[in-house]
Amino acid sequence: MSDCKKKTAHNIAEIKKALGSSDGRTVGLVPTMGALHRGHLSLIERAARDCDTVVVSIYVNPTQFGPTEDLEGYPRQLDKDIEMASGAGADIIFAPADDELYPAPVFTEIKINELVGLLCGKKRPEHFSGVATIVVKLVNIIKPDIIYFGEKDWQQFVIVKKVFKDLNVDTLVVGMPIVRDADGLALSSRNRYLSQKQRRSAKALPAALELAHDMIKNGERRKDKIISAAKEVIAAEPSLELEYFSICHPENLVEVETIKGEMLLAAAVDAGGARLIDNKVIKI
Numbered sequence: 001m002s003d004c005k006k007k008t009a010h011n012i013a014e015i016k017k018a019l020g021s022s023d024g025r026t027v028g029l030v031p032t033m034g035a036l037h038r039g040h041l042s043l044i045e046r047a048a049r050d051c052d053t054v055v056v057s058i059y060v061n062p063t064q065f066g067p068t069e070d071l072e073g074y075p076r077q078l079d080k081d082i083e084m085a086s087g088a089g090a091d092i093i094f095a096p097a098d099d100e101l102y103p104a105p106v107f108t109e110i111k112i113n114e115l116v117g118l119l120c121g122k123k124r125p126e127h128f129s130g131v132a133t134i135v136v137k138l139v140n141i142i143k144p145d146i147i148y149f150g151e152k153d154w155q156q157f158v159i160v161k162k163v164f165k166d167l168n169v170d171t172l173v174v175g176m177p178i179v180r181d182a183d184g185l186a187l188s189s190r191n192r193y194l195s196q197k198q199r200r201s202a203k204a205l206p207a208a209l210e211l212a213h214d215m216i217k218n219g220e221r222r223k224d225k226i227i228s229a230a231k232e233v234i235a236a237e238p239s240l241e242l243e244y245f246s247i248c249h250p251e252n253l254v255e256v257e258t259i260k261g262e263m264l265l266a267a268a269v270d271a272g273g274a275r276l277i278d279n280k281v282i283k284i
């Protein structure tokens, strides 16, 4: 049995016992929904470099899924995830059951006032409230010094930072760069839903972001031109349906009027039911 398997906590009492008293040791938390890939491993490796103890939570949080989303079918592979997380440097796994984190119907949740109606929030209005609530619950249970997020979910990263600031949560939020496959597609647990054909088409998503960035680097400043060229790249793949392509401010996520300064290029597509997102922060 791997060391981490011995240190897998399935409930709050067990994780508190596994953590013991901190005695000045720093604790890093990598929150995940499992189905780990190299993107997650990069967060765990970074946490292992920064912190004395690394906790990886593996929990498919129901409150961040909409009623027609993939909660039931979301990939679950706990034993494999424990091995992978352990290999990357996790000391303790926290893999609670639903009734441990939500023992009663949800009475209290974090309401996000801004940013939810933008980008992914347009189609997923309840999603970020569910994310913020579970992240704050995990932080209250584990009390990490640092928490790590992948920047593929840029909007989630920005919202968590704002929630922690507003609610005076002391944990430091660290974002880690997107990890990509050789053809540019950002790694995601949902990539495994793609057929071979959809997988080939999906590389149009990073290609569209890349094209927009190249146009800007080459001096194009007409936003409508940039967006329509990027949209054409996605439209050329019939198995992809564009949800949004945005050029916005990286922190407040409001669409920019002029192509100038720091910007977030962000896009989402539906690939046969699998929702894929990607982004690029650029500066000119």
Ligand code: PAF
Pocket (backbone or CB within 6 Å): 031, 032, 033, 059, 061, 064, 131, 134, 135, 153, 156
């Ligand atoms: O990014 C994720 O995997 C989830 O949104 C998170 C942060 C683990 C909360 O459930």
